[in-house]
Amino acid sequence: GENVEQHPSTLSVQEGDSAVIKCTYSDSASNYFPWYKQELGKGPQLIIDIRSNVGEKKDQRIAVTLNKTAKHFSLHITETQPEDSAVYFCAPRGFQKLVFGTGTRLLVSP
Amino acid sequence: NAGVTQTPKFQVLKTGQSMTLQCAQDMNHEYMSWYRQDPGMGLRLIHYSVGAGITDQGEVPNGYNVSRSTTEDFPLRLLSAAPSQTSVYFCASSYSIARTEAFFGQGTRLTVV
Numbered sequence: 001g002e003n004v005e006q007h008p009s010t011l012s013v014q015e016g017d018s019a020v021i022k023c024t025y026s027d028s029a030s031n032y033f034p035w036y037k038q039e040l041g042k043g044p045q046l047i048i049d050i051r052s053n054v055g056e057k058k059d060q061r062i063a064v065t066l067n068k069t070a071k072h073f074s075l076h077i078t079e080t081q082p083e084d085s086a087v088y089f090c091a092p093r094g095f096q097k098l099v100f101g102t103g104t105r106l107l108v109s110p
Numbered sequence: 111n112a113g114v115t116q117t118p119k120f121q122v123l124k125t126g127q128s129m130t131l132q133c134a135q136d137m138n139h140e141y142m143s144w145y146r147q148d149p150g151m152g153l154r155l156i157h158y159s160v161g162a163g164i165t166d167q168g169e170v171p172n173g174y175n176v177s178r179s180t181t182e183d184f185p186l187r188l189l190s191a192a193p194s195q196t197s198v199y200f201c202a203s204s205y206s207i208a209r210t211e212a213f214f215g216q217g218t219r220l221t222v223v
Contacts, residue, residue, distance in 0.1 A: 031209060032209035036212075041217075042217070043114075043214030044153070044200075045214070089153065094208065095207055097166070097168060098143055098158070098204065099169075100155075103151070103153075
């Protein structure tokens, strides 16, 4: 965790396109790499996570890839749908306080 | 299961007033934390707790106090409200400090006038 950045801060795609959000972190002790989705007026909710002994994990249209050497991991959403429109946060974690990335606003246009 | 419950959902305060935002979880989670989220911004950590009787500061602790007398409850106190504290506040909990999913409450929208 500690210094956590996300790119891009805003992402606009057409329905059916793919979206990729990247998260970089500074703490080499991080070993848990989740992504959260926050819909309007709600609290964030976990959508996918990966642990440091795995390089990639997939769950239907979403996937997370991890490059621990370079200290970054990415969220991939394929075949985007309007209901994917939300703010996405990463929160890499080791044995310390829970700090979130800067957030990415994804807008999927029909 | 109720999960993480925050009360109230909305609150308007006058400058200088004090109040307590309540947070309770029924999952026997050790780790709890408070965040504020300003418009168009991310989640900034205010205070956190790794267990009953243990609290620590996050990124933006000034103007807020917390205590953790039980595993279930983690109230956030605003000592003397200021307009700069107008924000949406989220409480979160997780099983432990390490490598586990965080569960969030629905948030408290606070306006200080």
